[in-house]
Amino acid sequence: MTSSPANRRMHRLMHRVIAALAMITAGLLVWHHYGMERVIDLTTRPDVRRDVMDDRWMGGTSRVSLERHGNALTMRCQLARTIDWPACKYQFAISDTESGIDLSEFDSVSFDVTYRGPGRRSLRLMVLNFEAGISKLDNPMSQKVNEVEFEVGAPGVIRVPLNVLHTATWWIDYMKVPLDDTDMRIDNVTRIELLTGATSTAGEHVIELRSLRLHGKWLTADELYMGLMAAWILCAVSWPALAALQLRRELGDSGRRLALLGEINAALQLEARELVEQANTDPLTGALNRQGLRAALMSTSSLLAPPMAVVFADIDHFKRVNDRHGHDTGDAVLRDFAATIHSEIRANDKLVRWGGEEFLIVCPATGAEQARQLAEKLRAALHAAAWPAGLRVTASFGIASRAQDEDIGAVIKRADAALYAAKAGGRDCVVLAGPPVLPGVESPRQPLGAQYD
Numbered sequence: 001m002t003s004s005p006a007n008r009r010m011h012r013l014m015h016r017v018i019a020a021l022a023m024i025t026a027g028l029l030v031w032h033h034y035g036m037e038r039v040i041d042l043t044t045r046p047d048v049r050r051d052v053m054d055d056r057w058m059g060g061t062s063r064v065s066l067e068r069h070g071n072a073l074t075m076r077c078q079l080a081r082t083i084d085w086p087a088c089k090y091q092f093a094i095s096d097t098e099s100g101i102d103l104s105e106f107d108s109v110s111f112d113v114t115y116r117g118p119g120r121r122s123l124r125l126m127v128l129n130f131e132a133g134i135s136k137l138d139n140p141m142s143q144k145v146n147e148v149e150f151e152v153g154a155p156g157v158i159r160v161p162l163n164v165l166h167t168a169t170w171w172i173d174y175m176k177v178p179l180d181d182t183d184m185r186i187d188n189v190t191r192i193e194l195l196t197g198a199t200s201t202a203g204e205h206v207i208e209l210r211s212l213r214l215h216g217k218w219l220t221a222d223e224l225y226m227g228l229m230a231a232w233i234l235c236a237v238s239w240p241a242l243a244a245l246q247l248r249r250e251l252g253d254s255g256r257r258l259a260l261l262g263e264i265n266a267a268l269q270l271e272a273r274e275l276v277e278q279a280n281t282d283p284l285t286g287a288l289n290r291q292g293l294r295a296a297l298m299s300t301s302s303l304l305a306p307p308m309a310v311v312f313a314d315i316d317h318f319k320r321v322n323d324r325h326g327h328d329t330g331d332a333v334l335r336d337f338a339a340t341i342h343s344e345i346r347a348n349d350k351l352v353r354w355g356g357e358e359f360l361i362v363c364p365a366t367g368a369e370q371a372r373q374l375a376e377k378l379r380a381a382l383h384a385a386a387w388p389a390g391l392r393v394t395a396s397f398g399i400a401s402r403a404q405d406e407d408i409g410a411v412i413k414r415a416d417a418a419l420y421a422a423k424a425g426g427r428d429c430v431v432l433a434g435p436p437v438l439p440g441v442e443s444p445r446q447p448l449g450a451q452y453d
């Protein structure tokens with residue numbers, strides 16, 4: 001089956017869509033792997049409060065101060081080991097309420113940091129998450145503490161993955177939370193803190209923090225895969241749907257075209273029938289013409305099956321009608337003549353205008369005597385009819401009945417001869433032709449049959 005131009009267009013379009021989708025998929029996967037990075041810089045965000053704090057609120061004696069140089073925050077900490085857990089810390093307050101920010105879609109946090117101080121140099125990252133049912137607004141210690149401690153080496157950027165955070169055991173003890181609630185969660189973070197290490201040596205610790213950034217992707221891997229899968233499924237589903245739609249449209253079009261062709265065909269057939277009818281009909285009287293008789297004989301072979309007869313009818317002194325009353329009255333008489341005869345003959349009989357005022361009636365399934373009776377009936381009907389201009393119109397009739405195997409032309413000839421005899425015999429009468437002449441014997445012009453009037 002050849003495909004239509006619309007079908008080919010749709011296939012080309014679908015191939016382009018698939019190629020584009022494949023390129024977008026590959027591009028997104030590569031971009032997701034190497035880029036698509038979303039970064040929140042807590043050292044510059046205006047809605048984040050940055051501050052430092054020491055351990056005096058816990059009874060310690062450490063002292064901390066903060067210097068700001070542009071975005072860089074330098075914390076000077078005189079760490080005194082007068083309590084169990086001395087510490088100085090940066091505080092990045094994101095929210096004072098119970099609605100923090102969701103960091104679960106971020107995968108790491110980076111610090112651009114320089115650390116000078118005695119002993120082991122490490123920092124603790126604490127991410128405080130406000131958890132419904134556990135945390136209370138009036139108790140800052142009730143926020144879930146997720147922490148990790150990491151070493152700080154040479155000045156530069158340290159990147160800490162967020163999935164290494166764990167819920168601080170001291171916080172679990174302090175809050176006495178059930179086991180089910182001890183998982184690390186960072187979906188509602190209100191504060192991020194950066195503290196000196198748990199085992200830091202007493203003395204001056206100077207920490208310069210040039211940036212603290214959260215890193216993630218604009219789309220998580222799951223979101224990306226789900227989105228791509230949805231796009232491919234949509235594409236796979238829409239192809240057959242579009243193809244079916246296209247097929248339906250084309251079927252509709254061909255149906256409409258077929259219907260139109262059918263209408264055109266019917267109109268042409270009607271026109272052809274009308275043309276054939278016109279070609280076969282005498283326009284003045286509506287009777288068949290000679291061509292019409294030929295067509296009728298060809299299409300209906302039973303017309304000639306014996307017994308059959310032909311009747312010639314010729315209007316008497318018709319020339320006088322024309323001469324005295326004009327051609328139009330003559331035409332009207334011809335029309336009425338044909339109509340009168342038509343109303344008297346059977347549906348199977350054929351009325352033919354043979355020429356001028358001469359008519360032929362072909363009568364199938366009719367013997368000589370029946371044809372004679374018909375001619376007499378017609379003669380009487382003409383007598384009884386009302387004619388234009390009060391005329392009295394009569395006609396002469398010549399009849400021939402077809403002998404077995406006789407040629408129709410010969411039958412007509414005999415009927416014509418009988419008509420001639422009727423005219424010669426005084427008109428307004430019926431003459432029945434004699435039997436056909438045997439081959440080799442010359443046909444007399446005078447019929448051998450009887451005359452009736």
Ligand SMILES: Nc1nc2c(ncn2[C@@H]2O[C@H](COP(=O)(O)OP(=O)(O)OP(=O)(O)O)[C@@H](O)[C@H]2O)c(=O)[nH]1
Binds near residue numbers: 315334357423427
């Ligand atoms: N009005 C009219 N006249 C026609 C038509 N066809 C033939 N005629 C006329 O019919 C007349 C026939 O005249 P004739 O052949 O002499 O016959 P007739 O006058 O009827 O005489 P008979 O047949 O001997 O009785 C002619 O005058 C033709 O012009 C026609 O279609 N309309």
